[in-house]
Amino acid sequence: MVKHLGKDSIEPKLIPGKYQFYTMRYCPYAQRVQLVLNAKKIPHDPVFINLTEKPEWYLKMFPAGKVPALTYEGKFLSESLLLADFLDEQHTQIPLWSNSPLQKILDKIFIESFGKVASSFYKFMMTGSKLEKNNFDELVEYIKLIESELKIRSTKYFGGESPKMVDYMIWPWFERIDCIGIFSKNLFIFPFDKFPKLAEWRNAMITDEAVASYYLSPEKHAQHFINRKAGLPAAFDF
Amino acid sequence: MVKHLGKDSIEPKLIPGKYQFYTMRYCPYAQRVQLVLNAKKIPHDPVFINLTEKPEWYLKMFPAGKVPALTYEGKFLSESLLLADFLDEQHTQIPLWSNSPLQKILDKIFIESFGKVASSFYKFMMTGSKLEKNNFDELVEYIKLIESELKIRSTKYFGGESPKMVDYMIWPWFERIDCIGIFSKNLFIFPFDKFPKLAEWRNAMITDEAVASYYLSPEKHAQHFINRKAGLPAAFDF
Incomplete structure (x- = not known):
């Protein structure tokens, strides 16, 4: 069982050198990005978000409050298909898109x-x-x-x-x-x-x-x- | 003035070695792709489609009947942002996306x-x-x-x-x-x-x-x- 962070939760600390990956255990769009992270063996730190009672710190960071999202070099990145492209370009080992x-x-x-x-x-x-x-x-x-x-x-x-x-x-x-x-x-x-x-x-x-x-x-x-x-x-x- | 092909029009012949580019002169999404074709100096043959009375040959080829679209190697390709990506990857001269x-x-x-x-x-x-x-x-x-x-x-x-x-x-x-x-x-x-x-x-x-x-x-x-x-x-x- 994973614990989803809700309204009054405290923002987890960023682990340097790892992606912070904002996700929800039952979201199929978040799963897409999780599968890319897994397949390419990319180090990441999942943060599970309660989407019904969204953490205030999350809404402050990302007013749309959606998952999946990643933070990287202080930037906040979202949208499952865009994240999939980004990860495939940023981590060229085990390419997942065709080279054609x-x-x-x-x-x-x-x-x-x-x-x-x-x-x-x-x-x-x-x-x-x-x-x-x-x-x-x-x-x-x-x-x-x-x-x-x-x-x-x-x-x-x-x-x-x-x-x-x-x-x-x-x-x-x-x-x-x-x-x-x-x-x-x-x-x-x-x-x-x-x-x-x-x-x-x-x-x-x-x-x-x-x-x-x-x-x-x-x-x-x-x-x-x-x-x-x-x-x-x-x-x-x- | 460009002439848009309507319901009873005849499908224009494909010109070998050129993209057939299905477009509409006032469509902003089609313009996106036109700008990429222009900026990268990619040879293409525009076919203007009347979107109110769509050509039957076009609907047969593409039931959604939308523009912009491109044919390439017998394949029918659509969606402005996907076409922009495709053209930038297929024609690497004058890259338009950042390499980061x-x-x-x-x-x-x-x-x-x-x-x-x-x-x-x-x-x-x-x-x-x-x-x-x-x-x-x-x-x-x-x-x-x-x-x-x-x-x-x-x-x-x-x-x-x-x-x-x-x-x-x-x-x-x-x-x-x-x-x-x-x-x-x-x-x-x-x-x-x-x-x-x-x-x-x-x-x-x-x-x-x-x-x-x-x-x-x-x-x-x-x-x-x-x-x-x-x-x-x-x-x-x-």
């Missing part, structure tokens, strides 16, 4: 289009008091496009023969999709059997070191969504 | 925050039948932050001693701000006298070759907004 500008923009356009999966997943999970079949069907429709993309690429991972930036940027939502069964008490089960390429990819991703070391079980993710729906804070520690 | 990853992300965060200026400008110009003082005041408030940023940077341009990516990404809206006086029949005049740094920057930008060769006068921009408000097509040729 064309492949890189195609990956970025794909990641942008993946936004539909992210938003339809949250719509299904969080809208109303009852889970809706049409929202679930919409999510499944969008996932079809992701399966097709992997088929067209005909590689094990979206980024080639090992996980690359494009894989890490979409992974957080796939980690969460597995919790639909538990969350819905088996009313809805995500049909991975209909998506053989994605199912293989998912199984391979889970064993990747960067992913595995930050992985949360479907039970944990389901509990987070149950807590959120019950009106508990966004960073409820359990 | 930290400065690059700071510039990108600044460009993202500039979105508030872009949206408040359009809100002021296009909302309702009458221009509203509170929308104008909001725009001026946001511009204050841009003036402060240039002051803090204490360089001639946002990107240093010559125009760089950060300057080109925000320029299209400053070219348009000058048309407020004409558009509002002098009811509102943008107070450049209150923003001495920005006024100097604006005067310098207008003489930059990449900017000057695609520059439209305040009269032209005003006419475009007048046409839009009268319900004429987004790419009305005049």
